[in-house]
Amino acid sequence: MSNLRFITAGESHGQLLSAILEGIPAGVKINLENVNADLYRRQQGYGRGGRMKIESDKVEIVSGVRFGETLGSPITLIVKNRDWENWQKKMSIFGEENGEKVTAVRPGHADLTGVLKYNRSDARDILERSSARETTMRVAVGGICKEFLKACKINIASRVVKIGGVIDDYELMKLKIDEAKSKGDTLGGVFEITIKGVPVGLGSHIQWDKKLDAKLAMAMMSIQAIKGVEIGAGFECANLFGSQVHDEIFYDEDNRKFYRKTNRAGGIEGGMSNGEDIIIRAVMKPIPTLMTPLKTVDIETKQQVLASKERSDTCAVEAATVVGESMAAFVIAQALLEKFGGDCLSDIIATIETYNQRLNK
Numbered sequence: 001m002s003n004l005r006f007i008t009a010g011e012s013h014g015q016l017l018s019a020i021l022e023g024i025p026a027g028v029k030i031n032l033e034n035v036n037a038d039l040y041r042r043q044q045g046y047g048r049g050g051r052m053k054i055e056s057d058k059v060e061i062v063s064g065v066r067f068g069e070t071l072g073s074p075i076t077l078i079v080k081n082r083d084w085e086n087w088q089k090k091m092s093i094f095g096e097e098n099g100e101k102v103t104a105v106r107p108g109h110a111d112l113t114g115v116l117k118y119n120r121s122d123a124r125d126i127l128e129r130s131s132a133r134e135t136t137m138r139v140a141v142g143g144i145c146k147e148f149l150k151a152c153k154i155n156i157a158s159r160v161v162k163i164g165g166v167i168d169d170y171e172l173m174k175l176k177i178d179e180a181k182s183k184g185d186t187l188g189g190v191f192e193i194t195i196k197g198v199p200v201g202l203g204s205h206i207q208w209d210k211k212l213d214a215k216l217a218m219a220m221m222s223i224q225a226i227k228g229v230e231i232g233a234g235f236e237c238a239n240l241f242g243s244q245v246h247d248e249i250f251y252d253e254d255n256r257k258f259y260r261k262t263n264r265a266g267g268i269e270g271g272m273s274n275g276e277d278i279i280i281r282a283v284m285k286p287i288p289t290l291m292t293p294l295k296t297v298d299i300e301t302k303q304q305v306l307a308s309k310e311r312s313d314t315c316a317v318e319a320a321t322v323v324g325e326s327m328a329a330f331v332i333a334q335a336l337l338e339k340f341g342g343d344c345l346s347d348i349i350a351t352i353e354t355y356n357q358r359l360n361k
Contacts, residue, residue, distance in 0.1 A: 004334040008137040011128035013087040016080045019137035021144055023337065024064070026072035027345035028148045035059055035143030038322055039079070042139045045318025047177040047187070049311055056082065059140045070144075072343055077140045091128070102127065103300040104308040108288030115299055123299070127310065132224040135323040142326020145333040151345055152336060152352060154197040156329050158321040161281065163189035181314040184292030188225070188284045189317035193328050195267070195278040199352060200359060202273040202335040211271025212335055219327040220282045223320060228283035232266020247276075256360045273335075280328060284320050287313055 004023035010016055039057040057079050064075030081087075090099035102123040105111035114126030146156060161167065164176040164187040173189075180187045203212025213231045220229040237245050247260040260276055267278035289312035296307040313319075340355070342348040 004330070004337050006141045006330065008134055008141075010134070010137070011091060012081075012131035012133035013083060013091050013128060014081060015084050015091075016078050017134070017137050018076065018078045019141050020074050020076050021064075021141050022074040024070050024072070024075060024144060024148055024333075025337070025343055025345050025348055026070055028070040028144075028151055029068055030061070030065055030070065030144065030147050031068075032059070032061070034147065035140060038139050038143045038146075038326065039136065042136065042319050042322040045316065046174050047181070047313055047315030047317075048319065049313040057136055059143070070148075075144060077137065077144075079136050079140065090124075099124075101300070102308050103298045104293075104305045105296055105299055106288050106307040107294045107296055108285070112296075112299070121300070123308070130224070132316065132319075132323075135223065135326075138223075138323055138330075139326045142323075142329040145326070145329040148333050148345070149329060149336070152197075152349060154195065154332060154336070156193065156195050156325050156332075158191055158193045158325045160318050160321055161190040161192045163187055163315060163317055177315045180286075181291075184290055186286035186288075186290060186313070187315040187317075188286040189315070190281055190283050191317055191321035191324055193278075193280040193282075193321070193324050195280075195328060195332060198267065198273045198275070198278055198332060199336075199339075199356065200273060200275040201355075202332070202339055203268070203271045205270040205272060212273055212331075213266075213268045213271060215331050215335070216268075216278075216280055216328060219331045220280065220324055223282070223284075223323050223327060225284050225287060225316075225320070226282050226324075227285045230266075230281050231268055232279050233264040234266070234281060237264075278328075278332075280324070282320075282324055284317050287316060 006019055006021040008019045010018055036058055039059060043057060060078050062076045062078060064071055064073045092098060105115065105123050110126055110130035111123040114130060115123055120126060163173040166172045166176050177187055204210035217229045220226055233245060245264055247262045247265050249258055249260055251258055263276045267273055267276040289310050291309060293307040293309060295304055298305045340348050340351045342351060
């Protein structure tokens with residue numbers, strides 16, 4: 001099993017967000033500009049709200065890297081919240097309670113279920129951590145994983161496929177977002193991730209929890225507001241004959257390798273990468289904070305009221321693509337280390353080369 005793992009901490013309006021990433025091998029060169037570029041991308045996109053005008057996320061690495069190279073020890077990353085000065089009293093670690101409680105819990109959010117589960121009287125105790133602000137650190141972690149994957153000749157990209165029913169037409173998507181904003185409403189959509197250069201054989205068919213597609217699906221579903229995931233042709237497979245779904249296999253004599261002319265499997269067969277591009281799509285529901293709120297119940301008075309309003313976005317699908325990219329990078333890095341092992345980058349690359357030579361025979 002790979003020892004690559006990470007954990008995040010911090011609240012949306014707390015002093016800072018942090019993450020510890022353990023298991024990245026020694027010798028990976030880290031370009032902090034690349035990591036911060038992903039953090040910037042996460043904050044962009046048509047339909048983002050006021051919070052993104054306040055925050056300008058920059059990651060700091062405070063352990064595990066020396067002179068720009070990973071040491072093999074845990075990497076600690078932090079992102080400071082610029083808005084903290086306005087929230088110090090409301091989010092104070094100690095001291096007396098300050099600020100109005102959030103009791104008008106939002107439909108579609110973690111508010112009510114979290115309040116009931118953790119026996120809280122203020123939904124802010126739940127929403128501060130369940131907020132998608134947490135994904136800031138996932139993007140930072142994913143940025144480190146991407147640096148490792150690039151050294152292994154694996155690259156990841158993403159794009160928005162659909163917003164509010166509009167497919168592959170950015171101008172019409174913007175108009176749809178404008179319409180939602182004018183109504184105080186929100187929109188979701190679909191994004192797609194493409195991973196190139198993944199070697200054959202990551203993941204395994206032998207147990208349910210070793211399947212690569214299962215791990216990728218779990219990683220996508222762990223992102224706030226994601227409600228569905230598909231690999232390759234995905235749900236469309238339900239409408240087709242087997243002859244229209246399965247990718248025929250061919251052999252390239254010159255390059256001495258097997259290949260497929262189609263990729264409806266999305267690069268994964270039997271829970272293992274098959275050497276083709278890995279294609280993942282995920283569905284993001286509309287954000288549950290509406291400026292024209294839905295009906296709910298006040299958890300304190302038990303009276304019907306309109307749901308509370310936090311500073312929020314009209315549409316954040318474009319930002320979610322970056323988070324999805326980052327989570328995919330982590331899963332592929334984890335699977336790569338599980339397959340090829342090693343504590344330092346040079347050993348891992350040498351092992352991959354030997355493996356590829358064996359496949360070419």
